[in-house]
Amino acid sequence: MENFSEVIAIFFSLDNFIAIALGVVIGVVVGSIPGLTATMAVALALPFTFSMQPVAAILLLVGIYKGGMYGGSITAILIRTPGSPASACTLLDGYPMAQQGHAKKALKTALYSSVIADFISNIALIFFAAYLAKIALNFGAPEFFWLICFSLTIIISLASGSMIKGLMAALLGILLSLVGLDEVFGSQRFTFGNYNLMDSISFIPLLIGLFAIPEIIEFYRKKALPHIKAKASGAGLAFSELKRCMTTIVRGSLIGVIIGAIPGTGATAAAFISYSDARRRSPNKANFGKGEVEGVAAAEAGNNGVAGATMIPLLSLGIPGDVITAIILGAFMVHGLTPGPIMFQENLSLIYALFMGIMFSSVVLLLVGNVAIKYFSLIADIPKSILFPIVLMFCVYGAYAVNNDTFDVWLMLAFGVLGYIFNRAAIPAAPFLIGFILGPMFEDNLRRSLLIGHNDLSIFVRGPITWAFIALTVGSIGLALYRFISARREARNIADKA
Amino acid sequence: MNKFLSTTCLAACSGVLILGMTVSSASANEWPTDDIRLVVPYAPGGTTDVLSRRVADLLQQELDTNVIVENRPGAGSTVGTGRLARGGRDAGHTILMASPGHTIGAAIYPDLSYDPVEDFVFLQNMIDIPNVMVVPASSPYESVIEFVEAAQEENMTFSHSGVGSSIHMSGELFKTLTDTNMTAVPFAGSGAALPALLGGDVDVSFENMPTVLSHIRSGDLRALAVTSAERSEYLPDVPTLAEIGEHNLDQFITTAWFGLIAHNSFSEEAQSVMQEALAKVMEREEFLDFAEQLGAEPGQVSGEEFKQFIIAEVERWDGVAQQAGISQ
Amino acid sequence: MTRAYVKRRIKDVSDVIAGSILLCFSLALVFYLVPNYINEPPILQNPMMSPRWLPGIVGWMIVLFSILLILQGFLLDRSGEDDERQIEKGSTRRFILMVAALLIYVALFEAMGAVFTGILATLILFVAHPVRTWWAYSLAFVFPIAVTFLFVKVMNVPLPISPIGF
Numbered sequence: 005m006e007n008f009s010e011v012i013a014i015f016f017s018l019d020n021f022i023a024i025a026l027g028v029v030i031g032v033v034v035g036s037i038p039g040l041t042a043t044m045a046v047a048l049a050l051p052f053t054f055s056m057q058p059v060a061a062i063l064l065l066v067g068i069y070k071g072g073m074y075g076g077s078i079t080a081i082l083i084r085t086p087g088s089p090a091s092a093c094t095l096l097d098g099y100p101m102a103q104q105g106h107a108k109k110a111l112k113t114a115l116y117s118s119v120i121a122d123f124i125s126n127i128a129l130i131f132f133a134a135y136l137a138k139i140a141l142n143f144g145a146p147e148f149f150w151l152i153c154f155s156l157t158i159i160i161s162l163a164s165g166s167m168i169k170g171l172m173a174a175l176l177g178i179l180l181s182l183v184g185l186d187e188v189f190g191s192q193r194f195t196f197g198n199y200n201l202m203d204s205i206s207f208i209p210l211l212i213g214l215f216a217i218p219e220i221i222e223f224y225r226k227k228a229l230p231h232i233k234a235k236a237s238g239a240g241l242a243f244s245e246l247k248r249c250m251t252t253i254v255r256g257s258l259i260g261v262i263i264g265a266i267p268g269t270g271a272t273a274a275a276f277i278s279y280s281d282a283r284r285r286s287p288n289k290a291n292f293g294k295g296e297v298e299g300v301a302a303a304e305a306g307n308n309g310v311a312g313a314t315m316i317p318l319l320s321l322g323i324p325g326d327v328i329t330a331i332i333l334g335a336f337m338v339h340g341l342t343p344g345p346i347m348f349q350e351n352l353s354l355i356y357a358l359f360m361g362i363m364f365s366s367v368v369l370l371l372v373g374n375v376a377i378k379y380f381s382l383i384a385d386i387p388k389s390i391l392f393p394i395v396l397m398f399c400v401y402g403a404y405a406v407n408n409d410t411f412d413v414w415l416m417l418a419f420g421v422l423g424y425i426f427n428r429a430a431i432p433a434a435p436f437l438i439g440f441i442l443g444p445m446f447e448d449n450l451r452r453s454l455l456i457g458h459n460d461l462s463i464f465v466r467g468p469i470t471w472a473f474i475a476l477t478v479g480s481i482g483l484a485l486y487r488f489i490s491a492r493r494e495a496r497n498i499a500d501k502a
Numbered sequence: 503m504n505k506f507l508s509t510t511c512l513a514a515c516s517g518v519l520i521l522g523m524t525v526s527s528a529s530a531n532e533w534p535t536d537d538i539r540l541v542v543p544y545a546p547g548g549t550t551d552v553l554s555r556r557v558a559d560l561l562q563q564e565l566d567t568n569v570i571v572e573n574r575p576g577a578g579s580t581v582g583t584g585r586l587a588r589g590g591r592d593a594g595h596t597i598l599m600a601s602p603g604h605t606i607g608a609a610i611y612p613d614l615s616y617d618p619v620e621d622f623v624f625l626q627n628m629i630d631i632p633n634v635m636v637v638p639a640s641s642p643y644e645s646v647i648e649f650v651e652a653a654q655e656e657n658m659t660f661s662h663s664g665v666g667s668s669i670h671m672s673g674e675l676f677k678t679l680t681d682t683n684m685t686a687v688p689f690a691g692s693g694a695a696l697p698a699l700l701g702g703d704v705d706v707s708f709e710n711m712p713t714v715l716s717h718i719r720s721g722d723l724r725a726l727a728v729t730s731a732e733r734s735e736y737l738p739d740v741p742t743l744a745e746i747g748e749h750n751l752d753q754f755i756t757t758a759w760f761g762l763i764a765h766n767s768f769s770e771e772a773q774s775v776m777q778e779a780l781a782k783v784m785e786r787e788e789f790l791d792f793a794e795q796l797g798a799e800p801g802q803v804s805g806e807e808f809k810q811f812i813i814a815e816v817e818r819w820d821g822v823a824q825q826a827g828i829s830q
Numbered sequence: 831m832t833r834a835y836v837k838r839r840i841k842d843v844s845d846v847i848a849g850s851i852l853l854c855f856s857l858a859l860v861f862y863l864v865p866n867y868i869n870e871p872p873i874l875q876n877p878m879m880s881p882r883w884l885p886g887i888v889g890w891m892i893v894l895f896s897i898l899l900i901l902q903g904f905l906l907d908r909s910g911e912d913d914e915r916q917i918e919k920g921s922t923r924r925f926i927l928m929v930a931a932l933l934i935y936v937a938l939f940e941a942m943g944a945v946f947t948g949i950l951a952t953l954i955l956f957v958a959h960p961v962r963t964w965w966a967y968s969l970a971f972v973f974p975i976a977v978t979f980l981f982v983k984v985m986n987v988p989l990p991i992s993p994i995g996f
Contacts, residue, residue: 047551050552050555051555051556051558051559054559054788140697141697141700141701142701143697144697144701144703145698145703185665186665187664187665187688187690188665188686188688189665189827189828190610190665190666190828197613199576199580199581199584199615200576200581202576202581202611203575203576203581267693267694267696267697317697321696321700322696322716322717323693323696323697324693325693326693327545329693330691330693331552334549334552337712337795337796338552338556338792338795340791340795342715342716343716344716344717344720346716346719346720407574407575407576407581408572408573408574409574409576448688448690452687452688452689452698455659455685455686455687456659456687456698456703458657458659458685
């Protein structure tokens with residue numbers, strides 16, 4: 005590289021290191037507070053970057069983004085309150101682990117898989133950006149439609165217990181996601197004239213309500229049990245366990261990278277796809293959802309794999325894949341830089357300095373995360389009678405802060421009651437969440453395809469990407485049916501013998 | 503040149519006016535007596551939000567008081583604006599960054615709880631961002647006329663960033679004026695809409711300048727026209743739609759504007775203090791640099807002129823929304 | 831029909847109840863909510879484009895699955911798995927105090943401010959359990975104040991402030 009010294013000169017400034025460290029710390033803290041998301045923190049930090057050097061400014065925001073991605077998992081594991089939407093999947097196994105006294109192990113698993121996934125994602129950003137960007141550009145509405153269809157099949161594998169209840173939960177999730185203004189015609193659906201519902205149901209109150217509040221309700225309905233002062237934070241993560249999860253982490257990271265490179269899908273979907281993939285392949289399948297280390301690893305690898313990869317369409321095409329990258333795009337523009345092919349020609353040394361910073365942020369995340377675990381895992385030792393009232397307070401403040409509106413506090417409590425009913429009726433909440441996330445994407449891309457194709461259905465089979473996803477979808481449903489039937493047959497055989 | 507003159511004139515006039523005011527009321531407790539709240543009726547991260555935070559930062563220095571940005575998103579911008587319209591004890595120190603959603607919202611959302619004109623005072627239009635009519639590089643159309651003629655024959659698609667956005671309404675306006683067959687394809691934001699345009703899935707779009715400028719320069723998109731009244735200095739070779747003249751396009755002048763408004767109980771004194779401060783903000787180097795980054799022109803109108811502009815906009819979008827069948 | 835008789839015929843009561851509620855809901859959805867609360871544009875080139883299309887499909891699928899759920903409740907014995915769902919109920923006082931705390935949050939949050947409602951609700955919940963470590967009660971004051979400060983002053987995220995000023 006001819007201008008290597010220039011890259012070094014840009015990167016090795018104290019400002020950059022401070023920016024990264026500060027960013028990651030802010031991200032972890034903010035991400036771990038329910039209702040305060042990484043998106044919010046990045047937006048709030050933006051004005052402070054106006055007066056900074058461009059590289060330091062971007063790195064601060066990237067640091068917050070990465071820290072926030074991880075930080076969300078801390079409260080998801082410890083108090084069943086996902087700090088950010090993407091960590092909702094982490095709590096499926098993380099919270100049961102914490103309940104069984106393995107809080108520290110769950111947190112460590114989340115951290116290490118986050119850092120590894122982050123690292124893989126960065127490598128993909130640096131070496132395959134151009135290639136992945138090309139794939140992303142070929143991802144039109146019909147391709148998206150099939151990707152969503154394939155993702156919907158993961159509901160089947162998440163519907164632990166009763167298949168009927170799992171599918172029912174997903175349907176209810178889709179139904180609620182449709183509340184608001186219709187995307188094509190702008191007609192109102194189930195808004196009942198309420199302005200708060202026009203922008204559809206806010207995600208954060210739903211998330212907090214569905215997972216955190218039922219725990220609190222349950223606690224106060226149950227008979228008071230004396231707090232057993234156990235070493236609840238428990239032991240750390242053994243190297244052998246990490247090794248066992250390694251393939252899952254790598255696979256999850258790659259899923260995250262691909263999903264992240266496609267604008268508009270998001271980390272939450274990546275986490276769930278990675279999770280269900282891991283569950284499908286794992287020998288400990290039955291333990292998923294009950295506190296499986298691999299489950300935490302898969303979820304966190306999936307959502308952190310997205311972080312570096314969302315920078316791919318941003319840097320190489322100038323297209324922001326999600327809200328955070330849209331804000332980062334804004335930061336570039338404020339500093340007179342326009343991400344896209346031209347930036348690679350004109351400001352190459354700056355881009356390489358950025359890459360070095362992004363790589364370095366993974367290391368910082370590891371350090372900050374370890375310190376965070378040391379203190380946060382103490383939360384697991386606090387008696388629930390003291391912890392839960394404070395958690396509830398955070399939930400209420402957080403729900404309010406999303407839109408500065410008490411309506412969202414109402415919404416959160418309503419979902420809390422719904423979540424409680426779900427618990428009692430043994431209806432799983434995860435498929436509900438997937439339905440809620442994927443429902444609108446399914447409908448929008450279906451209708452978008454029809455509009456683009458002038459109502460010609462052949463657009464749905466227009467190229468190799470669609471064929472591949474159709475095959476995956478059909479295969480996934482076929483496999484589930486086969487498993488279902490063979491499990492039934494086995495059960496009958498056992499019953500006959502008895 | 504013309505523009506420059508009018509801006510300086512305006513600034514000078516308001517400057518003199520304010521000078522007189524401040525001298526007369528120097529001893530009394532002057533406005534602002536409290537922190538100023540700048541309401542952003544959109545979620546953090548969008549153009550409105552970024553602009554508002556930049557303006558708040560500069561305004562804070564001019565007024566020597568805290569300017570706190572508050573996001574109150576929802577239903578176009580109508581939730582945040584509706585709250586401002588209700589007034590309340592903070593209304594004397596609250597301003598709001600309005601944008602095309604303010605006038606389009608009135609056309610699209612039913613039973614709006616406020617009047618977009620009468621319930622507010624209009625302080626200053628901060629920036630105007632032109633929209634650009636762009637086609638993919640692979641598109642056969644080299645000019646607006648060619649495109650219109652083709653679109654009168656066959657059905658075309660245009661992408662937009664959401665029902666009621668200025669991008670959407672520009673497309674609908676174009677369709678109405680030229681009497682062409684065009685179908686709106688909605689996307690969730692410009693970020694999601696852009697790949698469809700780059701990949702040629704949709705035929706045309708009326709995107710905001712900053713979103714597409716780099717793609718036009720790199721040759722991935724072809725700009726057929728800009729929607730502002732005059733050519734943009736960023737794309738000097740691209741004609742304005744009004745220039746085209748044919749197919750009723752001389753009536754097609756629209757920009758994405760961003761301006762500050764306040765509740766109609768905002769005192770006279772506050773209005774003049776604010777307008778003076780904003781005029782100063784708009785002369786600042788930082789502000790002009792920022793506007794340039796967005797591909798934007800500093801806003802031209804304030805006060806009564808701004809109000810007249812809003813009245814005209816409300817009327818226009820109401821007509822377009824009804825034509826397009828998106829008014830409920 | 832005695833309770834025992836019902837129990838004998840129905841293998842899983844809660845499934846039947848859940849199924850019946852969902853059936854009623856989905857029928858209301860399909861026949862009342864969808865046609866009345868979703869406007870359909872006058873011109874449609876394709877039925878799949880209609881804003882009513884997906885809600886309708888989802889509604890009918892819920893109808894189908896709720897019937898299946900009721901049947902499952904009648905036929906499939908899952909009592910072995912039910913054990914997890916059984917809980918030992920606590921005192922009613924505890925539960926009512928918890929509900930009171932929740933209501934305080936939603937009813938007074940805007941009017942009385944975040945700090946006041948936060949302290950009040952947290953104290954009520956502490957009393958409900960009851961927390962016997964006396965110093966823990968100070969947390970009910972420290973946290974709402976500290977967190978509100980963090981939100982409002984540091985993060986610039988507004989929370990309602992009571993008319994008294996805190």
